[in-house]
Amino acid sequence: MNILTGLRTRLRAFLTYPMQVAGVAMLLLFLAIALFGKEWAPHDPLLIDMGNRLQAPDWNYPLGTDHLGRCLLSRLLVGAQATLGLSAVVIILVAMIGVPIGVWAGYTGGRWDALLMRIVDGAGALPEFLVAVAIAGFLGPGLSHVMLAIACVKWIGYARLARGIVQAERTKEYIAAAVVSGSTDPAIIRRHVLRHLVSPLAIVAAGDIGRTILLISALSYLGLGAQPPAPEWGAMLNDGRSYFQKAPELMLYPGLCILAVVLACNMISDSLRDRLDVRNRAKLSEAGR
Secondary structure, eight states: OHHHHHHHHHHHHHHTOHHHHHHHHHHHHHHHHHHHHHHHOSSOTTOOOGGGTTOOOOSSSTTOBOTTSOBHHHHHHHHHHHHHHHHHHHHHHHHHHHHHHHHHHHHHOHHHHHHHHHHHHHHHTSOHHHHHHHHHHHHOSSHHHHHHHHHHHHHHHHHHHHHHHHHHHHTSHHHHHHHHTTOOHHHHIIIIIGGGTHHHHHHHHHHHHHHHHHHHHHHHHTTSSSOTTSOOHHHHHHHHGGGTTTOTHHHHHHHHHHHHHHHHHHHHHHHHHHHHOHHHHHHHHHHHO
């Protein structure tokens, strides 16, 4: 009964944020498409049929065909896996890089912290998109190179966030009590410090998924990401650029998919900020009195 009561309470709390409900529903839909898109695709997304090029939507091709006669719906369904999957991998990768660096620098402090933060500040002063383009251009086209390029610029924000939170927590009395009780630094970080990172990281990561999708799509649009004939939303935008006046749907459909996913991620991020941020909760409670 206690478990059921707890689930009901969490469900009611979840449903009190309509924006979060809508964002989660939209994101779950796209995750289902990413997982089962290959099974749902009515045609082979790589099959070229010049006799059906730029065909209007019909029962056989619900969204029509592209300039090579390939089914647009099939390419959108299969391309979701590359776009969403790659963005999730990038977020996990940058968190694994940035969070340990930020935690170590914030907890130890001193000379290494100052040196590391000067590197982070210097790297963070450069435009994120231009740095990613430069790295991807140097490494060459390909999704793996795009992932590495984005990771090289995205880890900075996570390192800053982790460092700031750890610096604020390490001066508190419960940390001093843990040190006096004989706890080692790794144990203190694992048991006491890391739990304060969960909520801020969840908020940042939710919003960063949308921004990463935009960055991946932009790099693919420039020809640095997925290479033909692989279906990927940003690459589909690049493929349809030459036919924008004749067949604008070649860019419209993948653009709308990217917009919907980014919107869903931003809705989830804003709702999580409202739910988990202590300052926002305090404002809401004061407003309710």
